Amino acid sequence: MADEGTGEGAADLAAENDALGLALAAEHAAVWGYGVVGAALAAADRGTATGAEAAHRDVRDSVLTLLAQRSVGPAAAEGAYALPFPVLSPVDAAALAVVLEDGTAAAWVRVLDQAAERGTRELAVEALTGAEVRAVGWRTTAGRTPVTKALPGLPPQ
Amino acid sequence: MSPLASPAPREFSRRTLLAASAAGLALVAAGCTSSPPDERERVTGEQADELLGQVGVQETLVAAYTAAGAADPALAGEVADLAAQAGEQLERLRAAAPGATPSSTSPGTPPSPAEARPWLRAQVATAATSHATACVNQSGARAALLGSISAGLRGQDGRLA
Numbered sequence: 001m002a003d004e005g006t007g008e009g010a011a012d013l014a015a016e017n018d019a020l021g022l023a024l025a026a027e028h029a030a031v032w033g034y035g036v037v038g039a040a041l042a043a044a045d046r047g048t049a050t051g052a053e054a055a056h057r058d059v060r061d062s063v064l065t066l067l068a069q070r071s072v073g074p075a076a077a078e079g080a081y082a083l084p085f086p087v088l089s090p091v092d093a094a095a096l097a098v099v100l101e102d103g104t105a106a107a108w109v110r111v112l113d114q115a116a117e118r119g120t121r122e123l124a125v126e127a128l129t130g131a132e133v134r135a136v137g138w139r140t141t142a143g144r145t146p147v148t149k150a151l152p153g154l155p156p157q
Numbered sequence: 158m159s160p161l162a163s164p165a166p167r168e169f170s171r172r173t174l175l176a177a178s179a180a181g182l183a184l185v186a187a188g189c190t191s192s193p194p195d196e197r198e199r200v201t202g203e204q205a206d207e208l209l210g211q212v213g214v215q216e217t218l219v220a221a222y223t224a225a226g227a228a229d230p231a232l233a234g235e236v237a238d239l240a241a242q243a244g245e246q247l248e249r250l251r252a253a254a255p256g257a258t259p260s261s262t263s264p265g266t267p268p269s270p271a272e273a274r275p276w277l278r279a280q281v282a283t284a285a286t287s288h289a290t291a292c293v294n295q296s297g298a299r300a301a302l303l304g305s306i307s308a309g310l311r312g313q314d315g316r317l318a
Contacts, residue, residue: 029161081161099161105308112292113301121293125304129289132308136315148312150242151249151305 012116017072019107019114020063023127026107027060028077030100036083037100040093052097052134056104059127066123094142101135102152109153128153198297205254207291208299212257214287215247215306221264221280228266229273236277239313246306253302278317285310 034053038046067074087096108128115121132152139147200208222240226233233240251257267276285307292303 025159029159033161078159080158082158084161096161103161109301109305112304113298115296115300118293121296121300121304125289125292125307128304129308129311132312133315136312146238146242148239148242148309148316150245150309151302152308152312154301154305157249 013070015114016111016116016120017067017070019111020067020120021072021075023104023107023111023124024060024063024067025075026104027056027063028075029081030056030104031060032077032081033096033100036087037093037097040087040096041090045090048137049093049097052101055130055134056100059104059123059130062123066120091142094138095144097138098135098142098144101131101138105131105135105153106155107153200295200299204295204299207294208250208254208303209257211288211291211303212247212250212254213262214284215243215250217262217264218280218284218310219243219247221277224264224266225273225277225280229270232273232277236317239316242309242313246309249302250306253299274317278314281310281314281317285314 031053034049034056038049038053041049064074083096084099085092085095087093105128108124108131111124112121112128115124132149135149135152136147139145219240222236222243226236226240264280267273288303288307288310292300292307295303
């Protein structure tokens with residue numbers, strides 16, 4: 001049921017489901033992308049990528065469950081995705097991880113914007129927070145400054 | 158083959174920028190009155206009050222950065238970019254809550270220079286939790302803004318660790 005004060009109805013939930021579908025697509029991409037990230041890292045550093053991949057799998061599965069409960073057919077993961085740049089070194093890998101986390105952060109901010117249900121906002125803010133916390137670590141590894149963002153997931157004003 | 162990360166849809170960025178204000182007032186100010194704000198952009202009195210409260214929370218955090226920097230000048234230099242981001246967050250919150258007047262409570266002062274960092278980190282974590290809690294009670298652009306600020310502060314918390 002949609003929240004009191006935010007309106008009810010199929011239109012509200014349809015917008016929320018659409019946003020969740022985009023978030024799911026971003027999570028699929030992140031799970032795939034972390035395979036590339038891990039492959040470009042030294043073996044001793046792969047644990048961070050593995051943990052991030054697991055976190056995205058968990059979020060992905062939560063979205064899949066939610067959409068299934070609503071009888072919404074989720075988008076399937078693609079077999080492969082186009083990399084935004086060649087990933088040939090650990091620094092490239094960290095930069096790719098930043099792209100992955102920033103991409104999911106934007107998708108989850110959109111869910112917050114479109115959500116009709118409180119439970120969905122709880123899921124979204126948790127996923128968004130996880131993405132930004134991981135992104136801080138990857139920006140550091142990639143040599144980016146600043147390593148934090150004031151408004152992760154929101155477009156620049 | 159799809160790109161690995163797609164940018165947020167165009168209508169989201171436009172609507173977020175224009176509608177990150179209670180009850181669509183910013184839409185009116187921007188001259189975008191051709192369509193009424195949707196249900197998610199309607200704000201109850203309780204939600205408006207809570208948003209004003211979050212402005213106060215952020216003002217307290219900005220004051221905490223100042224207090225921590227005064228207690229430990231070396232820390233002030235180290236966290237200048239974080240303090241600036243906290244200020245940027247405050248400006249966005251004020252823009253989303255027209256009519257907000259300063260209502261912060263003093264953060265106090267760090268117990269000692271050596272304790273300034275953990276004290277500041279605790280202040281950041283407290284603000285992040287407060288914004289996240291408020292986020293789930295809001296909707297539309299207000300929820301998006303509060304969630305983003307909360308996540309940004311969690312990132313700051315990680316850097317201060």
